[in-house]
Amino acid sequence: MTDQAPAIELKGISKAFGPVQANKDISIRVMPGTIHGIIGENGAGKSTLMSILYGFYKADKGEIFISGRKTEIPDSQAAINAGIGMVFQHFKLVENFTVVENVILGAEDGAMLRPSIAKARKSLKSLAEEYELNVDPDALIEHLSVGHQQRVEILKALYRQADILILDEPTGVLTPAEADHLFRILDNLRNEGKTIILITHKLREIMEITDTVSVMRRGEMTATVKTAETSPEQLAELMVGRKVLLRVDKKPATPGDVVLSVENLKVTDDKGVDRLRGVSFDIRKGEILGIAGVAGNGQSELMEVLGGIAHGTGTITMNGRPVALSGRDSDGQARRRAGIAHVPEDRQREGLIMEYAAWENVVFGYHLDPKWQSGPLMKNAAIVDEAQGKMERFDVRPPNPKLSARNFSGGNQQKIVLAREIEQNPDLLLVGQPTRGVDIGAIEFIHQEIIRLRDQGAAVLLVSVELDEIMALSDRIAVMFDGKIMGVRDPAQTNERELGLLMAGIEGDPGDEAWKAVDRKLERKEAHEAREAGDA
Amino acid sequence: MQRMPAWADVVLIPLISLLLAAILSAIVILAIGESPVEAFALMVEGALMRSAGWGYTLYYATNFIFTGLAVAVAFHARMFNIGGEGQAMLGGLGVALVCLYIPWPHWSLALLGSSVGAALFGAAWAFIPAYLQAKRGSHIVITTIMFNFIAAALLNYVLVSLLKPVGAMDPASANFPPATHLPTFQDMFATAENPLFRGAPANVTFFIALAACLFVWLLIWRTRLGYEIRAQGFSESAARYAGISPARIIIISMLISGALAGMMGVNTAQGEAERLVLNSTEGAGFIGIAVALMGRNHPLGVLLAAILFGFLYQGGAELALWTNIPRELIVVIQALVILFTGALDNMVRMPLERMFMALNRKGA
Numbered sequence: 001m002t003d004q005a006p007a008i009e010l011k012g013i014s015k016a017f018g019p020v021q022a023n024k025d026i027s028i029r030v031m032p033g034t035i036h037g038i039i040g041e042n043g044a045g046k047s048t049l050m051s052i053l054y055g056f057y058k059a060d061k062g063e064i065f066i067s068g069r070k071t072e073i074p075d076s077q078a079a080i081n082a083g084i085g086m087v088f089q090h091f092k093l094v095e096n097f098t099v100v101e102n103v104i105l106g107a108e109d110g111a112m113l114r115p116s117i118a119k120a121r122k123s124l125k126s127l128a129e130e131y132e133l134n135v136d137p138d139a140l141i142e143h144l145s146v147g148h149q150q151r152v153e154i155l156k157a158l159y160r161q162a163d164i165l166i167l168d169e170p171t172g173v174l175t176p177a178e179a180d181h182l183f184r185i186l187d188n189l190r191n192e193g194k195t196i197i198l199i200t201h202k203l204r205e206i207m208e209i210t211d212t213v214s215v216m217r218r219g220e221m222t223a224t225v226k227t228a229e230t231s232p233e234q235l236a237e238l239m240v241g242r243k244v245l246l247r248v249d250k251k252p253a254t255p256g257d258v259v260l261s262v263e264n265l266k267v268t269d270d271k272g273v274d275r276l277r278g279v280s281f282d283i284r285k286g287e288i289l290g291i292a293g294v295a296g297n298g299q300s301e302l303m304e305v306l307g308g309i310a311h312g313t314g315t316i317t318m319n320g321r322p323v324a325l326s327g328r329d330s331d332g333q334a335r336r337r338a339g340i341a342h343v344p345e346d347r348q349r350e351g352l353i354m355e356y357a358a359w360e361n362v363v364f365g366y367h368l369d370p371k372w373q374s375g376p377l378m379k380n381a382a383i384v385d386e387a388q389g390k391m392e393r394f395d396v397r398p399p400n401p402k403l404s405a406r407n408f409s410g411g412n413q414q415k416i417v418l419a420r421e422i423e424q425n426p427d428l429l430l431v432g433q434p435t436r437g438v439d440i441g442a443i444e445f446i447h448q449e450i451i452r453l454r455d456q457g458a459a460v461l462l463v464s465v466e467l468d469e470i471m472a473l474s475d476r477i478a479v480m481f482d483g484k485i486m487g488v489r490d491p492a493q494t495n496e497r498e499l500g501l502l503m504a505g506i507e508g509d510p511g512d513e514a515w516k517a518v519d520r521k522l523e524r525k526e527a528h529e530a531r532e533a534g535d536a
Numbered sequence: 537m538q539r540m541p542a543w544a545d546v547v548l549i550p551l552i553s554l555l556l557a558a559i560l561s562a563i564v565i566l567a568i569g570e571s572p573v574e575a576f577a578l579m580v581e582g583a584l585m586r587s588a589g590w591g592y593t594l595y596y597a598t599n600f601i602f603t604g605l606a607v608a609v610a611f612h613a614r615m616f617n618i619g620g621e622g623q624a625m626l627g628g629l630g631v632a633l634v635c636l637y638i639p640w641p642h643w644s645l646a647l648l649g650s651s652v653g654a655a656l657f658g659a660a661w662a663f664i665p666a667y668l669q670a671k672r673g674s675h676i677v678i679t680t681i682m683f684n685f686i687a688a689a690l691l692n693y694v695l696v697s698l699l700k701p702v703g704a705m706d707p708a709s710a711n712f713p714p715a716t717h718l719p720t721f722q723d724m725f726a727t728a729e730n731p732l733f734r735g736a737p738a739n740v741t742f743f744i745a746l747a748a749c750l751f752v753w754l755l756i757w758r759t760r761l762g763y764e765i766r767a768q769g770f771s772e773s774a775a776r777y778a779g780i781s782p783a784r785i786i787i788i789s790m791l792i793s794g795a796l797a798g799m800m801g802v803n804t805a806q807g808e809a810e811r812l813v814l815n816s817t818e819g820a821g822f823i824g825i826a827v828a829l830m831g832r833n834h835p836l837g838v839l840l841a842a843i844l845f846g847f848l849y850q851g852g853a854e855l856a857l858w859t860n861i862p863r864e865l866i867v868v869i870q871a872l873v874i875l876f877t878g879a880l881d882n883m884v885r886m887p888l889e890r891m892f893m894a895l896n897r898k899g900a
Binding site: 334336 | 759766770774893
């Protein structure tokens with residue numbers, strides 16, 4: 001067993017894109033029948049490395065060995081032939097095809113479809129039995145839940161005889177229960193001798209499911225360790241290069257008067273689908289209300305209506321005054337006048353104009369403010385100064401207001417948006433996915449700034465798909481599912497298990513299948529933590 | 537990180553594109569048996585070497601500046617206004633009505649009045665397509681080009697049935713009263729000893745065009761409206777987030793665009809012909825598109841590109857006069873210029889980028 005060749009070995013892989021060295025001299029060995037995690041900040045080079053493995057890019061230098069044999073991977077077909085299968089973060093599925101049709105797409109056996117489909121059906125059945133990858137072969141992709149769609153992606157890889165599975169950020173779109181099921185599947189695959197590489201930024205997942213983990217930073221592999229011998233703190237430090245505070249330091253909240261009151265808010269999209277089906281809640285001064293839920297359950301529509309981007313019906317009052325939900329005064333400018341600031345979920349599509357310089361973005365949404373005008377012209381020089389100040393206060397790197405927004409990393413872009421919205425001293429801050437695609441160092445900073453705003457007396461509505469973030473920051477948590485609020489909880493008196501069930505639309509009670517599944521996961525986690533505590 | 541220095545992006549690429557267009561044109565000229573060097577020399581001599589030549593070059597350039605600015609302004613809102621031709625025609629009508637039916641005491645007042653008339657009529661012609669795009673999503677490209685045809689028909693009707701003096705033969709309006717005569721460059725700069733700009737149509741409107749360049753620059757890059765126009769052009773979703781109304785921006789930018797195109801009418805109707813004739817625009821509306829593309833939608837670029845096209849027009853006229861090279865070839869040369877500087881930009885840009893990056897790496 002000790003002299004087995006690694007399933008995958010990379011030696012000295014380097015890849016540059018123009019002046020950017022995306023991968024520098026990367027060497028990894030992954031043994032067969034193990035789950036290997038690759039963790040790193042955005043821009044660390046993980047995606048580039050996997051793209052090289054899957055044939056999308058060709059490395060400038062270095063070699064790839066599959067099961068001990070040197071292998072060239074000039075395109076994805078070569079990768080598939082080498083037994084590598086990749087499950088992408090953004091699924092590559094044809095929505096109006098069935099599961100079987102998607103599985104055979106590109107791997108058909110000859111010109112006629114019927115024999116291919118028959119063969120695929122048989123294969124799917126045996127794969128389902130072997131690995132618990134249950135999916136209805138004749139279901140249309142667009143009718144499947146995200147968790148089931150992901151199973152189809154895994155089946156595609158297995159159908160093509162993959163021995164090595166690479167999964168890129170697989171749990172971003174799953175509820176905790178679905179993520180648990182995925183890990184059971186990965187467990188089964190590992191036990192059957194498959195090799196799995198898991199790319200993720202979630203430290204908890206690395207600790208839970210992987211056997212070994214590599215940390216990437218700025219294009220280099222900074223460490224490869226056995227998961228059992230490390231800790232989230234150590235991994236975070238390896239990722240960033242300094243000690244990182246993983247807990248949020250937070251004083252208890254002292255909520256004051258009600259700032260925002262929402263009653264029976266309903267939103268129907270332009271296809272006639274009800275996105276918000278009667279949502280009601282209050283937020284008080286000095287309080288953070290966190291909205292938890294898997295993406296697509298109405299949270300985005302909630303933010304859009306409150307931000308003045310979408311129309312809806314119902315009653316909204318801000319500081320006692322009614323807020324128009326349609327017609328003239330229902331746009332983003334009216335909301336800003338009412339004291340609402342908005343950090344949108346999609347900073348590149350909404351929060352920033354990517355082609356504008358940082359200084360132009362610093363007044364985006366507030367460009368009509370008289371303090372930036374001098375007669376018919378805008379006071380560009382004064383705005384540049386303001387931008388310089390904001391960028392320094394929020395540690396935006398590089399602190400150059402004349403650079404266009406496109407040239408900043410995701411975390412720094414987010415900091416520009418936050419600086420702009422927070423320094424408006426709003427009565428209510430709407431903030432959606434504040435740390436999506438943001439490096440772990442900036443995450444710390446952003447969380448601190450949100451808490452600081454709350455301590456200064458603002459009300460904050462926080463929407464995030466990261467349950468950890470919701471639990472760390474919120475003073476109260478409302479869980480949304482299918483356009484409604486399933487329940488409101490105090491973070492100190494709830495846990496991931498309960499929230500996970502609410503997120504899945506289940507107001508469960510002990511004894512449910514769902515409860516059992518989550519229990520099993522918690523048992524594993526508790527056993528693992530006990531082991532750690534024993535070692536410490 | 538910058539892929540290549542700014543000067544290369546703004547100056548080197550258009551220059552190389554022009555060079556490529558010139559080389560291809562030379563090949564075409566050779567192919568019909570003429571000498572490209574002689575042809576080029578003739579163009580330069582006829583357009584740039586005599587003051588009268590400049591007089592024609594700058595006259596054409598004035599037209600192209602207005603139509604080029606019109607397209608550029610609309611482009612900043614991500615709208616492809618190809619209705620400059622029709623908007624310019626309507627502008628000319630506005631000029632004619634103002635000059636013929638208001639008794640102006642002095643040309644400067646007449647100029648003020650006709651500018652307002654031209655801008656209003658041009659803007660009005662752009663309003664319906666703008667409204668349809670803003671409120672109904674009707675594509676501006678289709679509506680504006682259709683409105684070009686409608687404008688031509690409308691002008692035809694107006695000139696033949698309404699404005700043509702009784703007893704006249706050509707479909708044109710009456711001559712404008714002499715008080716509305718705009719000083720030409722000859723009027724302004726020629727002296728007894730130095731008879732400059734003899735007979736050339738360049739007139740005081742050229743300076744209005746320069747002022748229009750300054751106005752557009754201030755508008756787009758220094759005002760709130762310009763900020764909102766550019767924002768909407770770059771990202772409508774972000775503009776909506778910021779409370780910028782897409783409909784309002786579409787309509788306002790098209791009105792400004794139509795007004796600029798309409799201003800061309802002052803140059804042609806009042807500055808040169810001193811009456812309104814059929815087809816006074818002669819395709820300048822479409823050249824405006826090329827000028828805006830080549831000038832990268834920036835007023836300075838538009839100015840330079842407009843002068844270049846003025847040179848091509850006047851030089852082309854000289855070629856047609858003095859050689860066997862047909863007028864159509866000038867159109868081919870203009871097309872090559874547009875092709876290389878507008879559409880084939882990347883063909884020059886990518887190798888240049890690679891060259892600069894290689895130089896960077898060697899130096900670093």
